[in-house]
Amino acid sequence: MSDSGHGQGWLGWLDRRYQITPLIEFLRHKEVPKGPHSMVWYYLGGMTMFFFLVQVVTGVLLLMYYQPGEATAYESIRYLTTKVPFGWLMRSVHCWSAHLMIISLVTHMFSTMMLKAYRPPRELTWVTGYILFALTLGFGFSGYLLPWNKLAFFATSVGTDLVKSVPLIGNWLLQVLRGGPDVTANTLYRFFALHVVILPLAFVSLIGVHLLFVQRQGMAPPLGAKVAPRGMRFFPSFALRDLLLWLVCFMVLLVLAVFVPYGPGIPGMDWELGQKADPLAPAFPGIKPEWYFLWEYQLLKEFPPHLFGLEGPQLCLLVVSLLLGIWAIIPWLDRQAQREQPSPGFSDFGWGAILFLTFLTLKAWDIGAMEPATSGSSLKVISRTCAWWTIGAGAVIIGIRWLLQSSRQSSPPSASR
Amino acid sequence: MRIISSFLCPVLCVSLAAVAADEKPGVIPEKLAGLFAAQGKDGKPTITPEQRTYFDGLNDRLKALLIKTVEAEVITRPEHLGTILALGLRPQKMEILLQDNCILCHTDPEVQKPETLLTLSPAPGKTPSHLNLQDFVDDVHFLRGLSCAGCHGGDPGSDKLEHSFVKEWPSAGRDKDRGWILSFCARCHSDSTFMNRFNPALPTDQLAKYKDSPHGKFLLEARDARAPDCLSCHGVHGIRSAKNPLSKVYRKRVPETCGACHSDAKRMAGLTLSDGSPMPTNQLAEYRASVHGRALLERGDLGAPACNNCHGNHAAMPTGLSSVSQSCSLCHAGNASLFDGSKHKQAFEEHKWPQCAKCHGNHVIAKTHDSMLAAGQESLCNKCHQQYAKDNPECNATATYFYTSLAQMDQVWNEFGVTADRLAMKGLDVDPIHDKLNELADSLKQARSHIHSFSKNDFQRAADPGEKAVLGISRLVEEAKAEYRFRQLGLVTTIALMGLVMLALYVKLRRLER
Amino acid sequence: MPENTSNQKSTRRSFLDLVLGASSVACLGSILYPVIRYLKPLPRAGGVGPTRLTPEELAKLEKEHFVIVPVSGKRVLILQNAAQEILAVDAKCTHEGCTVQYLPGESVIWCACHNARFDLDGRVLSGPPPRPLPKYAAERQEDGGILIVAERRQSE
Structure with missing residues (x-):
């Protein structure tokens, strides 16, 4: 007989066997920090996890009918979306949830960055989150090939081609990734293993670690305080709000899945099944990867074939690796945040990154079948205009901020953003 | 040490002896080496690396043959050697060329004038068109060893300049009266014993056929210099197989070969058709705009007919043949047999009208459309029937019936095609609809073909499956729309809950x- | 009076709990319904596997010696030759895309559009088509049904 509380009911039953009282007490007192900034940002991690859970469930359901293989991948998806009851819904939800997960993940990453949640003692939470981001992109890339249609085939060919530029092991890496020198059924098998086993195992383990850190340390308080002055109770207040948000997300997901089953149809966000992949046919112009890779795709195009003695793609890869490397070790670079002081320099770096990615993505949409943008397509004109406005607006904003910052040099920095 | 040296010594002696031997491969004799080393005005060697690589890749026999020509001073200049090597001939052809002194001499730029030099890069305005060296080595006769000497006479192995050339040609007036060319080619090509040695599948009746044709009569009876002979269509030096895309009689090039004369108004001036009307010169232009012309020339469909498929080639349009409409049935067999079983067959024969061409045209065969049956401007039926069949009002009714049935099915096909695409965008399964649309399209094609029976019953039998398909498609579309409504309802319910x-x-x- | 209000409160609370519980169950039901229907396999042959001919198609095959069957977006011509063997080729002529037909009397596959002829293995015998018809593998089953297995590559 244990001597803790909760003697009755199923909680008591569990407690007598597993001593769960400390856990219950912990959950009862768990709090989410409240401060001068909005609490909206604290929901984003959970939202990302919700979309991931949807992916797991729909993914397992799709796995019941999907068959990887040159002669069966496309046909099984076709069968799934046309004949199986609600098969169209499962696929549609899976595709939409992938995109929404990435949007929410990126927002979560940038919000934690801006709010300096990465500062000590939460450096490793940032690092695990960073790895989770990479794994999510891996999910997107590997899953895209599985229907084995023309678009996916060529997008994968173009996408995997990039790894050739990795110095020393480039060719080896290419062959390992593709299961051969070209994209073939072997690639499909490898990507299937990645998407269904390897990445899920890695992802779930890391999420476990990430969540463990968050539970142990609590969510990050606003800048200027090591511990939050006050908080909202997790159970029931935050949890029920979280649940409400998840329901809203689910609603949005369902509406999108029913009314826009193949994606909005803009390049990079279109998953109509189309025709089966034909490795012998030439690539059609205007292939683009999914929208979350468009920035990389466009950046590669910006580099000339040779610069500073390196090939264009190699230099691009170097630059991107450098930037991503810096992004990973931000917790150790940001001295001011370590001292609980605002670090507008890093905030600007974050805004700069957002603008950089937005500009590249919008510009990538401009590129059609190797024709110049004067071909008159209105989407191209719009995306081009948006790209330049982004740069312009960004430059103005950053300029004004610096001016304000330098005029405020004399007065001490404020405790919160 | 002694053992090694006693072993090495004989080996050394033998290899030295071998090196001293004359015909050792790998050793280039002095004259040839000199040609390879010679430099041009710009200081670079005249023989390019590619040409040198080609030489290095030759087998021993060909190398020996080449060395022999250089030693015999048939090839004395590096530009000359360069031309020979630049051809990049395969071994069979190189073997023939290296033993043919005619070509070897005539490719030497120092000895020949532009009017007699065989070259790969003709000088514009100076080099006659028939002296393109590439033509010579591509010629089918060359490959069989029948090169210059075969037509011009003489001995290709001889290096003496004889005047026995062209002994078999007429000595005077051979450009004006070119009938002699026919019998000259025919001495081989009409001799089946001879031709069987080279290609048993080639026919040997070309001259006999040609004599029956207007071309033949023009040349051999009227003795007109404008008339075509063998060389006009087949070329003179680069005669290639008709299956070779570079041949002047390759299917895709036949229209331009025939059109070289037949579209030339000056050339055709004064010539008439068998009924006395002047010979038209717009056939090529009309053909290019027709379905056959566009299929062959624009889409590269080698199944489409060129001039010779309807008119014949050697026996082009024998006099006494009034119409080539029967040749349409070779491909359009279905329509032709329907027509043969119809009322029109007898009527057309009585009026001596060409069968297919009367409605579809001969050269300017355009894409057909249903309005040809309607009562409007483009109607074909009305025009004739008003004039010739005034006592059969049911004919007009039949034409109108054809038109309305087809127009209806066509409209349904278009509309439901668009609908199917819209439904597919919404994520619905449109495979069964597409399948039924295919059935409708098939029936439309069949029904349009069955117009040629000019019989309502026949037409109806072909159109019936189409009308059934229309009903099937409507049902499937309704089902798809119902499914979509079900999905919306499900969504609304879930969202509400x-x-x-x-x-x-x-x-x-x-x-x-x- | 405090008792009344606390009673009212508890009834309101339990009503709220009831609403919450009931709507949650209903909502869960409307979400699980598609999943349950999805999981049950269809009676007709599974997914990507072979396509089975329907009874109407089988009847047509018996009567006219050939039938055209839709197979995942394509149309396949199934024919029964003089030796009672089942053969299958793509039904779309490689020239201009018309649908071909089987002429049992001449043991040839014929396209009415431009008089093209193919042999029963799909090879071009005469006429304008540039390429042979792709072949499919079709088998007769013990129960009399016919299964179209897959598109065979030309090299096989």
């Missing part, structure tokens, strides 16, 4: 926080 849950949760939250 979720909304209810959210509302209850929200109120609960408020309660708990109070």
Whole structure:
């Protein structure tokens, strides 16, 4: 007989066997920090996890009918979306949830960055989150090939081609990734293993670690305080709000899945099944990867074939690796945040990154079948205009901020953003 | 040490002896080496690396043959050697060329004038068109060893300049009266014993056929210099197989070969058709705009007919043949047999009208459309029937019936095609609809073909499956729309329930926080 | 009076709980319904596997010696030759895309559009088509049904 509380009911039953009282007490007192900034940002991690859970469930359901293989991948998806009851819904939800997960993940990453949640003692939470981001992109890339249609085939060919530029092991890496020198059924098998086993195992383990850190340390308080002055109770207040948000997300997901089953149809966000992949046919112009890779795709195009003695793609890869490397070790670079002081320099770096990615993505949409943008397509004109406005607006904003910052040099920095 | 040296010595002696031997491969004799080393005005060697690589890749026999020509001073200049090597001939052809002194001499730029030099890069305005060296080595006769000497006479192995050339040609007036060319080619090509040695599948009746044709009569009876002979269509030096895309009689090039004369108004001036009307010169232009011309020349469809497929090639349009309409049935067999079983067959024969061409034209065969049956401007039926069949009002009715049935099916096909695409965008399964649309398209094609029976019953039998398909498609489209409504309903229900849950949760939250 | 209000409160609370519980169950039901229907396999042959001919198609095959069957977006011509063997080729002529037909009397596959002829293995015998018809593998089953297995590559 244990001597803790909760003697009755199923909680008591569990407690007598597993001593769960400390856990219950912990959950009862768990709090989410409240401060001068909005609490909206604290929901984003959970939202990302919700979309991931949807992916797991729909993914397992799709796995019941999907068959990887040159002669069966496309046909099984076709069968799934046309004949199986609600098969169209499962696929549609899976595709939409992938995109929404990435949007929410990126927002979560940038919000934690801006709010300096990465500062000590939460450096490793940032690092695990960073790895989770990479794994999510891996999910997107590997899953895209599985229907084995023309678009996916060529997008994968173009996408995997990039790894050739990795110095020393480039060719080896290419062959390992593709299961051969070209994209073939072997690639499909490898990507299937990645998407269904390897990445899920890695992802779930890391999420476990990430969540463990968050539970142990609590969510990050606003800048200027090591511990939050006050908080909202997790159970029931935050949890029920979280649940409400998840329901809203689910609603949005369902509406999108029913009314826009193949994606909005803009390049990079279109998953109509189309025709089966034909490795012998030439690539059609205007292939683009999914929208979350468009920035990389466009950046590669910006580099000339040779610069500073390196090939264009190699230099691009170097630059991107450098930037991503810096992004990973931000917790150790940001001295001011370590001292609980605002670090507008890093905030600007974050805004700069957002603008950089937005500009590249919008510009990538401009590129059609190797024709110049004067071909008159209105989407191209719009995306081009948006790209330049982004740069312009960004430059103005950053300029004004610096001016304000330098005029405020004399007065001490404020405790919160 | 002694053992090694005693072993090495004989080996050394033998290899030295071998090196001293004359015909050792790998050793280039002095004259040839000199040609390879010679430099041009710009200081670079005249023989390019590619040409040198080609030489290095030759087998021993060919190398020996080349060395022999250089030693015999048939090839003395590096530019000359370069031309020979630049051809990049395969071994069979190189073997023939290296033993043919005619070509070897005539490719030497120092000895020949532009009017007699065989070259790969003709000088514009100076080099006659028939002296393109590439033509020579591509010629089918060259490959069989029948090169210059075969027509011009003489001995290719001889290096003496004889005047026995062209002994078999007429000595005077051979450009004006070119009938002699026919019998000259025919001495081989009409001799089946001879031709069987080279290609048993080639026919040997070309001259006999040609004599029957207007071309033949023009040349051999009227003795007109404008008339075509063998060389006009087949070329003179680069005669290639008709299956070779570079041949002047390759199917895709036949229209331009025939059109070289037949579209030339000056050349055709004064010539008439068998009925006395002047010979038209717009056939090529009309053909290019026709379905056959566009299929062959624009889409590269080698199944489409060129001039010779309807008119014949050697026996082009024998006099006494009034119409080539029967040749349409070779491909359009279905329509032709329907027509043969119809009322029109007898009527057309009585009026001596060409069968297919009367309605479809001969050269300018355009894409057919249903309005040809209607009563309007483009109607074909009305025009004739008003003039010739005034006592058969049912004919007009039949034409109108054809038109309305087809127009209806066509409209349905277009509309449902668009609908199917819209439904597919919404994520619905449109495979069964597409399949039924295919059935409708098939029936449309069949029905349009069965117009040629000019019989309502026949036409109806072909159109019936189409009308059934139309009903089937309508049903499938309704089913798809119903499925979509079901999906929307399901969504609304789920959203409503979720909304209810959210509302209850929200109120609960408020309660708990109070 | 405090008792009344607390009673009212508890009834309101339990009503709220009831609403919450009921709507949650209903909502869960409307979400699980598609999943349950999805999981049950269809009676007709599974997914990507072979396509089975329907009874109407089988009847047509018996009567006219050939039938055209839709197979995942394509149309396949199934024919029964003089030796009672089942053969299958793509039904779309490689020239201009018309649908071909089987002429049992001449043991040839014929396209009415431009008089093209193919042999029963799909090879071009005469006429304008540039390429042979792709072949499919079709088998007769023990129960009399016919299964179209897959598109065979030309090299096989």
